[in-house]
Amino acid sequence: MEVFLQTLVSGILKGGLYSLIGIGMTLIMGVMGIINLAHGQLMMVAMYVTFVCFHYLGIDPYISLLVSMPALFFLGMAIQKFTLNPLMEVESILPENQVLMTVGIGMVLTEIARFIFTSDYKSVSTKYSNATFFIGEISFSIALTIAFFIAILFTVLMFWFLVKTDLGRSIRATAQDKDAALLMGVNSKRITTMTFGIGSALVAAAGTLLMPIYYLFPDIGGPFTRKAFVITILGGLGSTVGAIFGGVTLGLAEAFGATYIGMAFDDMIGLLIFILVLLFLPGGFKRLTKI
Amino acid sequence: MRKAAPLILLAVLLAFPLVVRDHYYQHLMILVLMWVVIGSGWNIIAGYTGQVSFGDAAFFGTGAYTAGLFATKLGISPWWGMVFGGVTAMAVAFPFGWITFRLRGAYFALATLALNEVMRHIATIWESLTDGMVGILIIQTFVSKVPYYYIALALAIVSVISIQIIMNSRWGYYFVSIREDQDAAESLGIDTHYFKMVSLNVAAFLTGMAGALYMNYMGFIDPEVVFSLHDISIMAILVGIVGGVGTIYGPVVGAFVMVAVHEFFRTGFFGFFKGLASITGSDAITVFAKYVSQAHVLGFGILVVLVILLLPNGIVGDWNKIISKLSPFKRKEVVG
Numbered sequence: 001m002e003v004f005l006q007t008l009v010s011g012i013l014k015g016g017l018y019s020l021i022g023i024g025m026t027l028i029m030g031v032m033g034i035i036n037l038a039h040g041q042l043m044m045v046a047m048y049v050t051f052v053c054f055h056y057l058g059i060d061p062y063i064s065l066l067v068s069m070p071a072l073f074f075l076g077m078a079i080q081k082f083t084l085n086p087l088m089e090v091e092s093i094l095p096e097n098q099v100l101m102t103v104g105i106g107m108v109l110t111e112i113a114r115f116i117f118t119s120d121y122k123s124v125s126t127k128y129s130n131a132t133f134f135i136g137e138i139s140f141s142i143a144l145t146i147a148f149f150i151a152i153l154f155t156v157l158m159f160w161f162l163v164k165t166d167l168g169r170s171i172r173a174t175a176q177d178k179d180a181a182l183l184m185g186v187n188s189k190r191i192t193t194m195t196f197g198i199g200s201a202l203v204a205a206a207g208t209l210l211m212p213i214y215y216l217f218p219d220i221g222g223p224f225t226r227k228a229f230v231i232t233i234l235g236g237l238g239s240t241v242g243a244i245f246g247g248v249t250l251g252l253a254e255a256f257g258a259t260y261i262g263m264a265f266d267d268m269i270g271l272l273i274f275i276l277v278l279l280f281l282p283g284g285f286k287r288l289t290k291i
Numbered sequence: 292m293r294k295a296a297p298l299i300l301l302a303v304l305l306a307f308p309l310v311v312r313d314h315y316y317q318h319l320m321i322l323v324l325m326w327v328v329i330g331s332g333w334n335i336i337a338g339y340t341g342q343v344s345f346g347d348a349a350f351f352g353t354g355a356y357t358a359g360l361f362a363t364k365l366g367i368s369p370w371w372g373m374v375f376g377g378v379t380a381m382a383v384a385f386p387f388g389w390i391t392f393r394l395r396g397a398y399f400a401l402a403t404l405a406l407n408e409v410m411r412h413i414a415t416i417w418e419s420l421t422d423g424m425v426g427i428l429i430i431q432t433f434v435s436k437v438p439y440y441y442i443a444l445a446l447a448i449v450s451v452i453s454i455q456i457i458m459n460s461r462w463g464y465y466f467v468s469i470r471e472d473q474d475a476a477e478s479l480g481i482d483t484h485y486f487k488m489v490s491l492n493v494a495a496f497l498t499g500m501a502g503a504l505y506m507n508y509m510g511f512i513d514p515e516v517v518f519s520l521h522d523i524s525i526m527a528i529l530v531g532i533v534g535g536v537g538t539i540y541g542p543v544v545g546a547f548v549m550v551a552v553h554e555f556f557r558t559g560f561f562g563f564f565k566g567l568a569s570i571t572g573s574d575a576i577t578v579f580a581k582y583v584s585q586a587h588v589l590g591f592g593i594l595v596v597l598v599i600l601l602l603p604n605g606i607v608g609d610w611n612k613i614i615s616k617l618s619p620f621k622r623k624e625v626v627g
Contacts, residue, residue, distance in 0.1 A: 029397075034397070035397050035400070035401060037404075083596060083600065086600060087599065087600065087603075094337065094338075094341065094343060094532075094536055094603075097599055097603055099343070099397070099400060100343075100528060100532070100595070100599055101595075101596060101599050101600075103345070103525060103595065104592050104593075104595030104596040104599065105592075105596065106592075107521065107525075107588065107589075107591065107592030107595065108589060108592035108593055108596065110588075110592075111586060111588045111589035111592055112589065115582075115586055115589065222520070226404070226405070226408065229401050229404075230405075233398070233401065237397065265416075267408070267412060268409070268412050268416075271405045271408055271409050271412075274401075274402070274405050275390070275402075275405070275409075278390055278391060278394065278398065278402065279390060282393065282394050282398075
């Protein structure tokens with residue numbers, strides 16, 4: 001029973017972070033209609049920013065959120081403005097050109113990171129990296145618990161932003177119907193640029209929060225990109241609520257898989273869920289929640 | 292002239308190994324021909340049918356492993372893999388397409404990416420069958436590269452001609468109609484699900500055969516090589532896009548260009564900087580040369596970005612655009 005509860009707790013805590021990754025992805029998906037296959041690589045960049053802040057400047061990882069999020073916000077905006085927006089005007093046969101472009105951008109980011117930091121494993125070890133506290137028999141990792149609550153905070157803020165503010169409304173309008181939004185006076189090009197920035201900033205937050213308990217190397221982006229798209233498919237393309245459910249489900253599935261099946265299958269479990277969703281729930285949780 | 296061009300190309304290719312005796316260049320040409328086959332496969336599903344595949348390595352690796360396992364587990368010639376590699380790749384493609392083609396939009400592209408990873412994990416984890424990360428080593432049939440060259444050439448010719456036949460037949464028009472407007476195609480009575488499956492299976496068959504050829508030629512495979520996302524799947528997309536999406540000879544041009552570019556970056560501009568460093572004796576250039584060959588994947592990534600931005604329809608597809616840009620005598624547009 002303890003093992004079960006322990007797995008449940010660590011699954012949910014990890015799921016909170018996955019939700020943050022998923023929301024960023026699903027926002028971009030909703031507004032632009034494409035899957036961003038450089039999502040994990042953007043997270044990798046944020047993790048390196050955190051690493052540099054900690055290692056060379058001595059800034060605590062949680063404070064370096066103030067550095068990594070704006071940095072990735074502007075990087076995301078630049079990527080959208082200079083590489084993805086021009087593609088919209090280019091006449092081409094394949095609609096997936098933008099997706100291909102994100103793959104190329106992911107490759108470039110990974111290789112630049114390898115160029116600067118080499119392929120060695122890096123980590124940020126703080127006082128609380130390995131610290132835990134207990135409730136009953138169940139142990140909670142302090143860093144992961146803090147990360148979970150910050151992730152929830154960001155999720156709530158994001159919802160408030162999308163529902164209450166003008167910019168948030170414009171983003172939702174663009175996601176629902178780009179042409180109609182354009183007719184209502186929404187500058188959809190500016191909105192897509194902003195959205196890519198916000199999505200990147202959210203995944204940057206997830207990366208920075210993960211840094212005290214995780215290790216880092218340039219190729220770490222790939223697995224997280226795959227996790228992100230599994231979450232988005234699970235939640236339903238473009239659905240924010242779905243992304244939260246999807247993130248928690250993936251976190252739980254990975255935790256239970258690691259405990260009861262074996263660590264070697266860690267990456268397989270996400271992909272297995274992906275196939276199961278395609279088979280039995282095409283459209284994801286969005287079909288159940290309707291949001 | 293236009294009609295004679297393929298024949299001239301064919302004559303040049305037939306004579307190539309007899310004229311160029313250097314093993315290195317023969318090796319590069321065998322790779323080019325292999326990529327022609329893979330690129331043609333990618334082109335039929337992505338370029339003509341409009342279902343972009345990000346996981347060609349899944350079919351390539353399946354074909355390669357089929358040939359390898361024939362030799363190591365069954366003890367029969369790995370050349371049988373040339374036929375059965377295509378068939379097993381189709382056996383993977385069939386259920387996969389059946390599931391994913393029910394959904395529209397980004398699902399197929401994402402699912403191919405997932406299939407790529409799943410196949411690599413299976414090949415890594417299922418050690419009793421595939422020997423996992425150890426890989427498969429077989430003894431090559433021929434010492435000389437010339438027989439491999441002609442086999443690869445035959446395969447490339449067969450794939451280009453069969454694509455040409457398919458695209459001039461009824462099937463070809465169905466494929467293009469699915470790409471252009473699926474709803475319209477369906478309303479005209481085309482079974483889009485069925486013809487997407489046909490297209491995917493043709494692509495898988497060709498790619499699987501190329502995989503088996505790779506196994507026979509290289510003599511060694513492991514999961515990281517044949518199921519590689521960057522080196523196989525992305526390269527296949529690049530071959531298709533650089534050459535020209537939805538053109539018969541696009542993959543041929545694309546394979547030439549991409550193998551040359553890949554080699555260009557990998558060897559550090561064919562040892563240009565290394566030579567320059569040894570002539571001038573400058574340490575800075577030596578260091579620079581080292582960085583250039585280390586960063587070959589970076590160069591490759593930048594190339595992806597530039598190609599998609601500047602040549603979205605490839606060299607063959609945008610040929611007229613390139614000519615008009617490069618031409619010093621700009622012809623005035625005739626209005627009227």
